[in-house]
Amino acid sequence: MSEVRTPARTIGATVSLEGLTYTYPAWSDRPLPALRDVDLALGPGLTLVDGDSGSGKSTLLRVCNGLVPHFHGGTFGGRASVCGLDVLATPTRALARHVGFVFQEPETGFVRGIVAREVAFFPENLGLPRESIRRRVAEALDRAGIADLASRRLSTLSGGERQRVALASALAASPSVVAMDEPMSQLDEDGAAALTATLVALAGAGTTVVVAEHRLGELPGARRVSLAGGRITESPPGDPPPTPPGPRVPRHPGALLSHASRPWSPGTSGCRAAGGPTAWSLSGATVGVGGRPLLAGIDVSGAPGEVVIVTGPNGSGKTTLLRTIAGLAAPLDGQVERRPGRVAYLPQEPGLLLHRHSVRAEVDQTLRWSQLTGSADDVLEMLGLAELAERDPRDLSGGQRQRAALAVVLAGRPSLALLDEPTRGMDAAARVSLARVLRRLAGEGAAVVAATHDLRLARELGGRVVRIMGSALVPDGEAAR
Numbered sequence: 001m002s003e004v005r006t007p008a009r010t011i012g013a014t015v016s017l018e019g020l021t022y023t024y025p026a027w028s029d030r031p032l033p034a035l036r037d038v039d040l041a042l043g044p045g046l047t048l049v050d051g052d053s054g055s056g057k058s059t060l061l062r063v064c065n066g067l068v069p070h071f072h073g074g075t076f077g078g079r080a081s082v083c084g085l086d087v088l089a090t091p092t093r094a095l096a097r098h099v100g101f102v103f104q105e106p107e108t109g110f111v112r113g114i115v116a117r118e119v120a121f122f123p124e125n126l127g128l129p130r131e132s133i134r135r136r137v138a139e140a141l142d143r144a145g146i147a148d149l150a151s152r153r154l155s156t157l158s159g160g161e162r163q164r165v166a167l168a169s170a171l172a173a174s175p176s177v178v179a180m181d182e183p184m185s186q187l188d189e190d191g192a193a194a195l196t197a198t199l200v201a202l203a204g205a206g207t208t209v210v211v212a213e214h215r216l217g218e219l220p221g222a223r224r225v226s227l228a229g230g231r232i233t234e235s236p237p238g239d240p241p242p243t244p245p246g247p248r249v250p251r252h253p254g255a256l257l258s259h260a261s262r263p264w265s266p267g268t269s270g271c272r273a274a275g276g277p278t279a280w281s282l283s284g285a286t287v288g289v290g291g292r293p294l295l296a297g298i299d300v301s302g303a304p305g306e307v308v309i310v311t312g313p314n315g316s317g318k319t320t321l322l323r324t325i326a327g328l329a330a331p332l333d334g335q336v337e338r339r340p341g342r343v344a345y346l347p348q349e350p351g352l353l354l355h356r357h358s359v360r361a362e363v364d365q366t367l368r369w370s371q372l373t374g375s376a377d378d379v380l381e382m383l384g385l386a387e388l389a390e391r392d393p394r395d396l397s398g399g400q401r402q403r404a405a406l407a408v409v410l411a412g413r414p415s416l417a418l419l420d421e422p423t424r425g426m427d428a429a430a431r432v433s434l435a436r437v438l439r440r441l442a443g444e445g446a447a448v449v450a451a452t453h454d455l456r457l458a459r460e461l462g463g464r465v466v467r468i469m470g471s472a473l474v475p476d477g478e479a480a481r
């Protein structure tokens with residue numbers, strides 16, 4: 001790999017960056033430049049941007065729609081233009097006519113309550129005729145694969161479904177540039193395949209598509225650029241992205257203990273742990289949202305020290321199942337039991353857990369609430385956050401913020417850990433570290449339940465896998481037949 005010094009003002013370029021250096025404002029606790037002397041020209045087609053969490057991917061994408069620097073402030077050097085418009089001299093509302101943007105946490109940008117109305121928001125603000133708006137909304141929903149969700153309330157959607165709504169909202173603007181920040185982090189296999197096909201079709205039709213994503217591999221005809229420390233490099237076609245080393249995991253008694261899957265009991269659905277004590281269980285349970293059943297007749301349990309992975313399509317009920325186990329939602333029918341002890345729950349939106357001035361302060365608060373002595377250093381180091389301990393969580397990248405939220409919930413020795421899409425926005429090294437931390441937690445006797453589309457995490461954890469099919473839970477082996 002070699003450093004890119006592409007002339008920014010390339011003929012046909014839609015996005016042109018020349019000598020771009022950007023530093024967030026002093027109050028953001030990010031004294032070093034997020035982007036350093038970047039020269040890059042992007043034209044119609046698909047570009048994949050990779051790099052570790054915190055490498056500058058989100059910042060680069062936010063230059064495209066002017067959020068950097070107009071919203072974030074800071075010091076901006078060099079030149080940047082999008083669709084012939086100078087980013088520094090053009091308001092974000094004007095750039096938004098040309099750039100469709102999908103954020104890492106799309107729910108933070110929603111302004112309407114109903115899916116179709118959310119997708120119609122931008123065309124309405126353009127003052128388009130009503131029939132044109134209806135046509136754009138229908139086309140955008142269809143291209144995002146969510147036409148059946150048009151009348152649903154956003155609050156009832158899964159994380160993956162909300163990501164597709166954000167994509168549809170971006171497409172409804174008919175933009176020349178589509179910039180997407182970790183768009184596949186919560187999508188199931190079918191959703192990821194559909195999104196990939198949509199991106200390829202957009203690029204083929206002449207749209208400039210820029211995607212920062214850890215889950216995407218090589219795509220035919222796609223260009224790949226990498227960021228490290230704010231500097232950009234470019235891989236030759238066909239080169240796989242480099243795999244960074246994982247953060248060091250301290251050696252403690254019981255650390256890195258691998259937990260073998262427990263056998264399923266004869267005569268059961270395969271969703272109950274065999275013999276011994278039970279850490280949590282649902283018996284004859286029906287779970288749902290707003291009185292609408294999603295899963296019915298569920299009999300499932302987990303043992304102390306056992307890792308259970310729950311997979312299934314977007315919107316199938318994984319989040320609702322975890323919330324029911326945690327006691328945050330009541331079952332519509334049946335019983336839920338948990339053994340005494342601390343229950344740790346990681347929601348899909350990590351920002352819901354992060355309110356203090358530093359990552360260390362967040363973890364220290366968990367330790368105080370749990371009435372435990374000791375330091376936050378252990379869990380921070382295990383999750384690769386030691387160097388970020390004094391940073392404000394709001395100033396972290398999406399993947400770093402996800403790890404900070406994990407540190408908050410996993411500190412304090414929970415007896416039951418419930419994790420909803422725990423690898424959201426994580427790079428490969430962070431995912432490996434997370435698997436090690438969860439194996440250690442299970443080795444110390446905690447029950448772990450993770451709802452995820454990340455099958456690599458499932459393989460690294462080596463736990464029992466159950467899959468949602470229709471309204472039922474079945475062992476993953478059965479689901480594969």
